[in-house]
Every structure is written in C-alpha cells, then in structure tokens.
Amino acid sequence: MAQNMGEDGRFGLDRRTKLLGPVRLDSGVQFAPVEFAYETYGELNGDKSNAILICHALTGDQYVASTHPRTGKPGWWTRLVGEGKPVDPARHCIICINVLGSCMGSSGPASFDPGTGEPYAMDFPVITIADMVRAQAILLDHLGIERLACVIGGSMGGMQALTWASLFPDRVQSAIVIASTARHSAQNIAFHEVGRQAIMADPNWQGGNYYGSVDQPDAGLAVARMAAHITYLSEEGLTQKFGRQLQDRDTKTFGFDADFQVESYLRHQGLSFVERFDANSYLYITRAMDYYDLAEEHGGVLAKAFSGTRTRFCLVSFDSDWLYPTIESKRVVQALNAAGAAASFVELSSPFGHDAFLLEAPEMNRIIDGFLKAGGL
Amino acid sequence: MAQNMGEDGRFGLDRRTKLLGPVRLDSGVQFAPVEFAYETYGELNGDKSNAILICHALTGDQYVASTHPRTGKPGWWTRLVGEGKPVDPARHCIICINVLGSCMGSSGPASFDPGTGEPYAMDFPVITIADMVRAQAILLDHLGIERLACVIGGSMGGMQALTWASLFPDRVQSAIVIASTARHSAQNIAFHEVGRQAIMADPNWQGGNYYGSVDQPDAGLAVARMAAHITYLSEEGLTQKFGRQLQDRDTKTFGFDADFQVESYLRHQGLSFVERFDANSYLYITRAMDYYDLAEEHGGVLAKAFSGTRTRFCLVSFDSDWLYPTIESKRVVQALNAAGAAASFVELSSPFGHDAFLLEAPEMNRIIDGFLKAGGL
Structure with a gap:
C-alpha cells in the first residue's frame, strides 16, 4: 500500500476498488461484488502499526481531509485530521472509507447491479452498522492492514468504532467514540x-x-x-x-x-x-442506524459485546447533544468497565449540540491527541 | 344567551354564528365577515360572573367536552371539563371557540370567501395569536359576556390566555396557562x-x-x-x-x-x-404561533405586556415538556411578578412531555380546581 500512496502528490487520492467479497450481511444476503471508495493520507509504517481508520457519519463521506468533489468544500474533519493535527498524515496512515449503502462511490442503492445492469435502487439489500464494518474489514484485508492502531468516529462513525471493537477485538488496538451511542432510541x-x-x-x-x-x-x-x-x-x-x-x-x-x-x-x-x-x-x-443495538445479540447485556476485549477506549460526549445525550455514552462506559476494558470518558461543554464534534473543539482535539499519544501514536 | 343554552338537551350544541366584524388583524387587514363555531356548556348566571373561556391548541377544536363530529371521539379535555370536574357546567358557563384560521367551522382558509364564492385558500390573511383573541372578543361581545371569570388554555391555548390578559386586562379576572410560553423559540x-x-x-x-x-x-x-x-x-x-x-x-x-x-x-x-x-x-x-412573541410590541420587555394588570394568573409546566419547557413558564412568572401581578406557578412531574396536559393529570386538576375556587368559582 505504501508504495501506491501519495505518488501523484494529491492529498487523499480518491481511491476506488472493487472486491469479490462477499460481505455476509446480517439479513443473510451474501453481497458481492463490493465497490469501495476511500481516501488515504500518510504512509503505513514498516511494522504496520500506525493505521487509523476514520468512520464517517450518516451523511458523511470518505473526504475527511480532502476536498469534496461535488461541493468543492474542504474535508469534513480537517480540524482533527491534517498536518500538525492530532491525526497527522506525517505520523499516521489514515484511511476513511465511504460506508456500504452510501452514495460517494462505495456500493449503495445508486450503484449498478451487475446482475441487471441497472441501479440496485430498492433491490439493494437492507444493511446494518455491522455490515458496514464487515465490508470495511474486507477492504483492509485487501490493503494488507491487519490491525488498526485506532478506529475513530463521531455519531454513526462512533457506532462503527464500537462495532469494530466488538466484532474484531483482535484487530482494534484502540477506539475513539464521539457523540455516539450503543443503540438507537425510540426518539x-x-x-x-x-x-x-x-x-x-x-x-x-x-x-x-x-x-x-x-x-x-x-x-x-x-x-x-x-x-x-x-x-x-x-x-x-x-x-x-x-x-x-x-x-x-x-x-x-x-x-x-x-x-x-x-x-x-x-x-x-x-x-x-x-x-x-x-x-x-x-x-x-x-435504517441501518435504527437497527443498531449493540447489546441485542448479547441478550441485552451490553458488556457482553465487549467481553475479553483488550481494546483501549476513549469516549467523548457533549452536554448539549440531545440526539445522543451523555447518558448514552455513560451506558457504554459502564458496559466497558463491566467488561474490564480500559475506558476513559469526558463530557465536554458546548452550545452546539450534536454537531459540536464537527466544529472547532480544541478540548476534543486535546483529548484525542493525548489518547493517541498515550497509545504510542 | 342563557335561554338558548341546553334547550335541546344536547351537550355542547355545535353553535355557529356569522358576525359582521371586522376583526382588525395585525397584518393591517380588516377581516369581515367572521364565522364562528363554538361549544357552550352550562348557563351564564345572573350577574354574568361565571363565564370560563377555554382556548384550544394548534390542532384542537371547540369540542372540549363534546363528541368530535368527524372522529366520533370524546371531547379533548373531558378530564378537566364536565360534571364533577374542576370546570363544571353545573357551576360555570363554559365557552370554547374554534380559533380563527382553523377548520372546524370558524373562518379559515377552507371557508368560502364571500367576495369570490370560492374557498379563501392562500388568500386567507395571515393571522396572529392576537388576531384569534380579538376575534373571540367579538363573539363574546355578541354573546353579552363582558367579563371572563377565567381564560384557560394549554399550549397554543395558553398563548391565547396570556394574550387575552394582555390585550383585554379589564375583561379577564383570571387566567390559567398550561404547558405554554410567551414566545416561540428558534427551535x-x-x-x-x-x-x-x-x-x-x-x-x-x-x-x-x-x-x-x-x-x-x-x-x-x-x-x-x-x-x-x-x-x-x-x-x-x-x-x-x-x-x-x-x-x-x-x-x-x-x-x-x-x-x-x-x-x-x-x-x-x-x-x-x-x-x-x-x-x-x-x-x-x-405561522401564527411562530409570530407569537408577547414581549415584541413592548420593546422586548415581557413585564410591560402585563403592566397594571389585575388578572390573577396560574401557570403549570411539565418537567419532561421540551417543546415549551419549564424555563419558558418561569420567564412568564418573572414578568408577571415584575408587573405586580398575582401569579402562582407549579412544575409538575410527568413522563409524557408536552402532551401531559391532555392526559390524566390529577395534580393539574387539583391545582386548577383550587385556583378557580380561590377566585370564587
């Protein structure tokens, strides 16, 4: 991977690949082939110990730190990711993948169904957050990244980070979960x-x-x-x-x-x-988000979703976030504690609600920087 | 009015009347003629001192204690209004008027414009909460009710109750304002x-x-x-x-x-x-609700909307109401205190949010009963 990265001097690179898969979906469908659109920033080091996966939110995309090709706007998390930032391509190999089901290049309802030559539309299979994560794992296999130094995500990205740690505990050294939850509430x-x-x-x-x-x-x-x-x-x-x-x-x-x-x-x-x-x-x-309840497969006991984990966790919530309020992060931290996991948690004060994680948040940056450095990153 | 009431033994009576008006609207339009659909329960006493006006919410109607003609469902506030209830037709003359702009018989966009013979549709003038109240005052004039012993309303009904007390201080002896606000917030x-x-x-x-x-x-x-x-x-x-x-x-x-x-x-x-x-x-x-800000005409000083008032006020909020949270009721109470008004306030506990005022709420009933009786009602 390293030799393919950055050769043309572009930041991000707008990478695309189609893999045979299949992704085994929670619905029972074996989905194949799987298209992936993703961005990478920085080089994988010799012992492949500096890979950081950034997971995007509902309407997010892979352009975490590169210009969005349709809107021309800068990446959605340039406050956190970039030269001199806590997640830094000078030190880290950063990957951000458009999630399965989305519309920025990875397989989704607008993609062409190779069986019909038409867009899938509503014939695209219903997916879950776990399906998104399993698809990402297939791409990382292809890229030769066995182990993630960290998975970072806010909102739906945080759901993916928690799911990564739950499904692939041996592949996730640490996880940063921001303004997120382990289940979707009735509201x-x-x-x-x-x-x-x-x-x-x-x-x-x-x-x-x-x-x-x-x-x-x-x-x-x-x-x-x-x-x-x-x-x-x-x-x-x-x-x-x-x-x-x-x-x-x-x-x-x-x-x-x-x-x-x-x-x-x-x-x-x-x-x-x-x-x-x-x-x-x-x-x-x-739909995938509504189906999300990490405890469901574990008899409703969230701690069991993390049993035996050695992943280090960092959770951040914002006091004015009423979409995924602090109490949801606390539930996760309690479950992690019950599972014996190392978990730090901070509630930050902000007037900006759920969106706070995408805005200027120096305290959040300091927390993430400290957590990554404590892990040797 | 008394002699027309209850003669056919029906409860409510489905009254209709068309008055010349005009209603002077906040937009500057002189709206006329004005159709009114309203329900009455109980008899006006000899000195006309027992009239209680109940104001309905956004999607409410005049059928506060009588069967809704379209849905066949019982009145929307039978828990509060009825025989043996705090608002009792045995003691009170109860009036509930379909608000201007609504669709249950009072003038609204579905009404026929006498000028064209067609429904007004979007040619109906944009109205305000104050316009609704001024229209109600015209109907009460017609009914010979000069003074209201009490105006009671929840949600948008509470906005009308506050506006009644502000616009017609001499006509309102007391006002009960439930789960409401003196202004619509950005949210x-x-x-x-x-x-x-x-x-x-x-x-x-x-x-x-x-x-x-x-x-x-x-x-x-x-x-x-x-x-x-x-x-x-x-x-x-x-x-x-x-x-x-x-x-x-x-x-x-x-x-x-x-x-x-x-x-x-x-x-x-x-x-x-x-x-x-x-x-x-x-x-x-x-739109009328969004335009609602009782302090606006008073240089942003809510107390001035009630200066010199002799109306007694009772405010009730519910702790889980995030549409019009307790803080909004407190703002009103502070303004009333600053205006020297008699105002009592209680925050009730309920898991049911804003809707709590329409549900079984024995504490609310006790508060209203006590407040009315303290006023000789």
Missing part, C-alpha cells in the same frame, strides 16, 4: 422515520426508481434533512445563532416566505443537501 | 417550518388550491404531523411506551415497513390526523 427511530416518510411521500421518489429520471425526490429529501438537522443542533445553539431574528428585513411579511433567519437557514440546509446526497442512500443508512 | 419555529415545507412540497397541495380536488395534500400533512408529534412526547415517554420493541413480530424484516412499534405509531398519528384537519389551516396556525 432517534421516530425522527428517522419522519425523514423516510418524507422521501417516500414524494411522488418523484417513484418507489426508488428515480435514477435517470428527470424527476428526483429532492423535495422529500430536503424535508428529511431539515427535520434531521434540527436534531443536530441544540435549542440553546439555535437561540444563540438565530433567536427570533427576521430575515433581511425589519418587519414580518405576513406571508409564508422565510421570515425568520432560522427558516431560511433550514431551507438552505435542505436544498444544499440534495445536491450531494442520494435519497435511497438516506433510507438505507437511517 | 419551535424550526419544527413548524419543517411541517410547512412538508405540506408545500406535496404536489397535491397545488399552491393551496386543493379544495374540491381529488388530490389532497395528505402525504405532506401526515409528515408534518409526524414531525410535530415527536415534539409532543418526551424521549423518556417514547422509551417507556415503545423502546426498541418490534411491531407484531419477533425479528427485523430487513425492509422499509414499520418494523418498530414507534414507527407504526407515528404513521398512524399522521394518517389519522389528515382525516380531521386541513393542510392550509396547519400552515396558517403554525
């Missing part, structure tokens, strides 16, 4: 269901067969994104940022245009999202 | 905007001109209701009621049907709502 499921219903209620969704059609389910996907976006922000953060401020004018219009700044902001979030994301992928990935 | 506005966008994204909405059409914006309205419904329940309540329980089966389907009970419940909430509510009314009433 989490409810919000996702609203989003799915918004998409499926859009006539342009066409039962999922909108690929190649002029009519795209943009309206439904935008509404789904708007609803979800509220859950990423705190009430306090929204009040600080927008309050009841009116949009570009002094008085109310007594109409249904975006009068308040918060309305305009939300509409923009919805509209810009549909430019970069696939509606069917949104259905599949939210 | 409140955001959730309403998602609902409005869901409705307006539905092609069957047809710019609001769907009346008489086969195609109704049911899908959009159902999604709006689902999103709103999550805000009426607490995370704790959803977990207690549904948790991650699967729907009528033991294992996941690995599909997009309602696998979890909470999904099935939400879908039912959405579907049953469209049977009884008008999508345009939902747009107009959510």
Whole structure:
C-alpha cells in the first residue's frame, strides 16, 4: 500500500476498488461484488502499526481531509485530521472509507447491479452498522492492514468504532467514540422515520426508481434533512445563532416566505443537501442506524459485546447533544468497565449540540491527541 | 344567551354564528365577515360572573367536552371539563371557540370567501395569536359576556390566555396557562417550518388550491404531523411506551415497513390526523404561533405586556415538556411578578412531555380546581 500512496502528490487520492467479497450481511444476503471508495493520507509504517481508520457519519463521506468533489468544500474533519493535527498524515496512515449503502462511490442503492445492469435502487439489500464494518474489514484485508492502531468516529462513525471493537477485538488496538451511542432510541427511530416518510411521500421518489429520471425526490429529501438537522443542533445553539431574528428585513411579511433567519437557514440546509446526497442512500443508512443495538445479540447485556476485549477506549460526549445525550455514552462506559476494558470518558461543554464534534473543539482535539499519544501514536 | 343554552338537551350544541366584524388583524387587514363555531356548556348566571373561556391548541377544536363530529371521539379535555370536574357546567358557563384560521367551522382558509364564492385558500390573511383573541372578543361581545371569570388554555391555548390578559386586562379576572410560553423559540419555529415545507412540497397541495380536488395534500400533512408529534412526547415517554420493541413480530424484516412499534405509531398519528384537519389551516396556525412573541410590541420587555394588570394568573409546566419547557413558564412568572401581578406557578412531574396536559393529570386538576375556587368559582 505504501508504495501506491501519495505518488501523484494529491492529498487523499480518491481511491476506488472493487472486491469479490462477499460481505455476509446480517439479513443473510451474501453481497458481492463490493465497490469501495476511500481516501488515504500518510504512509503505513514498516511494522504496520500506525493505521487509523476514520468512520464517517450518516451523511458523511470518505473526504475527511480532502476536498469534496461535488461541493468543492474542504474535508469534513480537517480540524482533527491534517498536518500538525492530532491525526497527522506525517505520523499516521489514515484511511476513511465511504460506508456500504452510501452514495460517494462505495456500493449503495445508486450503484449498478451487475446482475441487471441497472441501479440496485430498492433491490439493494437492507444493511446494518455491522455490515458496514464487515465490508470495511474486507477492504483492509485487501490493503494488507491487519490491525488498526485506532478506529475513530463521531455519531454513526462512533457506532462503527464500537462495532469494530466488538466484532474484531483482535484487530482494534484502540477506539475513539464521539457523540455516539450503543443503540438507537425510540426518539432517534421516530425522527428517522419522519425523514423516510418524507422521501417516500414524494411522488418523484417513484418507489426508488428515480435514477435517470428527470424527476428526483429532492423535495422529500430536503424535508428529511431539515427535520434531521434540527436534531443536530441544540435549542440553546439555535437561540444563540438565530433567536427570533427576521430575515433581511425589519418587519414580518405576513406571508409564508422565510421570515425568520432560522427558516431560511433550514431551507438552505435542505436544498444544499440534495445536491450531494442520494435519497435511497438516506433510507438505507437511517435504517441501518435504527437497527443498531449493540447489546441485542448479547441478550441485552451490553458488556457482553465487549467481553475479553483488550481494546483501549476513549469516549467523548457533549452536554448539549440531545440526539445522543451523555447518558448514552455513560451506558457504554459502564458496559466497558463491566467488561474490564480500559475506558476513559469526558463530557465536554458546548452550545452546539450534536454537531459540536464537527466544529472547532480544541478540548476534543486535546483529548484525542493525548489518547493517541498515550497509545504510542 | 342563557335561554338558548341546553334547550335541546344536547351537550355542547355545535353553535355557529356569522358576525359582521371586522376583526382588525395585525397584518393591517380588516377581516369581515367572521364565522364562528363554538361549544357552550352550562348557563351564564345572573350577574354574568361565571363565564370560563377555554382556548384550544394548534390542532384542537371547540369540542372540549363534546363528541368530535368527524372522529366520533370524546371531547379533548373531558378530564378537566364536565360534571364533577374542576370546570363544571353545573357551576360555570363554559365557552370554547374554534380559533380563527382553523377548520372546524370558524373562518379559515377552507371557508368560502364571500367576495369570490370560492374557498379563501392562500388568500386567507395571515393571522396572529392576537388576531384569534380579538376575534373571540367579538363573539363574546355578541354573546353579552363582558367579563371572563377565567381564560384557560394549554399550549397554543395558553398563548391565547396570556394574550387575552394582555390585550383585554379589564375583561379577564383570571387566567390559567398550561404547558405554554410567551414566545416561540428558534427551535419551535424550526419544527413548524419543517411541517410547512412538508405540506408545500406535496404536489397535491397545488399552491393551496386543493379544495374540491381529488388530490389532497395528505402525504405532506401526515409528515408534518409526524414531525410535530415527536415534539409532543418526551424521549423518556417514547422509551417507556415503545423502546426498541418490534411491531407484531419477533425479528427485523430487513425492509422499509414499520418494523418498530414507534414507527407504526407515528404513521398512524399522521394518517389519522389528515382525516380531521386541513393542510392550509396547519400552515396558517403554525405561522401564527411562530409570530407569537408577547414581549415584541413592548420593546422586548415581557413585564410591560402585563403592566397594571389585575388578572390573577396560574401557570403549570411539565418537567419532561421540551417543546415549551419549564424555563419558558418561569420567564412568564418573572414578568408577571415584575408587573405586580398575582401569579402562582407549579412544575409538575410527568413522563409524557408536552402532551401531559391532555392526559390524566390529577395534580393539574387539583391545582386548577383550587385556583378557580380561590377566585370564587
């Protein structure tokens, strides 16, 4: 792998590969072949002990520290990953893989089904977080990375990090789990269901067969994104940022245009999202998250998901995150303690809700830096 | 009024009247004529000192203690209003008026515009909570009720109760404000905007001109209701009621049907709502709520909205209500105290979130009963 990395001077490299697989899915399906789109930064060292896997969130992608090809925006976690940052390509071999089911190059509902030559659409199999992780393991096998020095993820990325440690305890030296949970709550499921219903209620969704059609389910996907976006922000953060401020004018219009700044902001979030994301992928990935309950296969006892683990864990939550509140991180830490695992946990203070992990968070960076260095990274 | 009441033995009476008005709206429009649909229970006493106005919430109606004509369900607040209850037709003359902008008989977007002979649809003027209250005052004038012994409301009903006391201090002897607020927050506005966008994204909405059409914006309205419904329940309540329980089966389907009970419940909430509510009314009433900020006209100083008031106030909040959390009630109480008003406040404990005020709440009933009796009611 090292000899293929960085030769053309590009940062990230926009790597693609198709592997035979199959991925054994939780549904029983043997999914094959499997396409992977991923980014790498830095070189694998001689004893292959510096590999760090970064797992992305629901609407994230592999462009953790490189420019997004569609939006032209910088990577989504450049605050954490980059030269001189806690996760540093000068020292670490960093891999970020577009998750199974997504739409940035890895196999998902928009991918072509080799059996039909058409996009899978809703014939794509329903997947789980564990399926995403098993697929990633196949790619790492291919890359010759047997052992991960660390798996790092926020939100759904944290679910993957926990699942990595649970499914492949011998391959994960340490895991950093940020603003995440070991199970989706009824309220989490409810919000996702609203989003799915918004998409499926859009006539342009066409039962999922909108690929190649002029009519795209943009309206439904935008509404789904708007609803979800509220859950990423705190009430306090929204009040600080927008309050009841009116949009570009002094008085109310007594109409249904975006009068308040918060309305305009939300509409923009919805509209810009549909430019970069696939509606069917949104259905599949939210489903995977709703199915997520790490304790389920262990009789509801979360500690058993980590029995005998030697992985070191670091958990971080944010006090204003009401999507995956601190209590969920504490549940994980208690389970890890019960399993005899080394686990550190910090709740950070932030007004920005769930989104805090993607924003400027110097304390989070210090914690991650300290944790990685304590592990010789 | 007394002689017209209860003659046919029906409880409630399904009263209708059309008044010349006009209602002077905050938008500057003089709206006329004004249709009113309302229910009354009990008789106005000789000195007209026992009139209690009950104000309903966003999707509520005048059928506070009588059977809903479309759903056949009992009144929405029979736990509080009825024989032997704190608000008792044996002692009180109880009035509940369908709010301006709604769809159960009072003037709203589905009403016929006498100027065109067609439904107003989106030509209905944008209204405010104060407009609703001013319309109610016109009806009470017509009924010969000069002074209200009490105005009672929960949620948007509480906003009306506060506005009654602010706009017509001499007409309101006491006010009971439950699970409410004196202003809509950025988060409140955001959730309403998602609902409005869901409705307006539905092609069957047809710019609001769907009346008489086969195609109704049911899908959009159902999604709006689902999103709103999550805000009426607490995370704790959803977990207690549904948790991650699967729907009528033991294992996941690995599909997009309602696998979890909470999904099935939400879908039912959405579907049953469209049977009884008008999508345009939902747009107009959510807009009125978003525009609501009682302090706005008083330079942002809420106390000034109540200066010189002699109304007695009783406020109740619920600890798990995150739509209008306790802090909002406390803000109102502080303003009332600053204005020298008599105000009592209690935060009740309940796992049921905002919806708690509509559910079995013996403590709430005791508080209301005590407050009314202390006022000679």
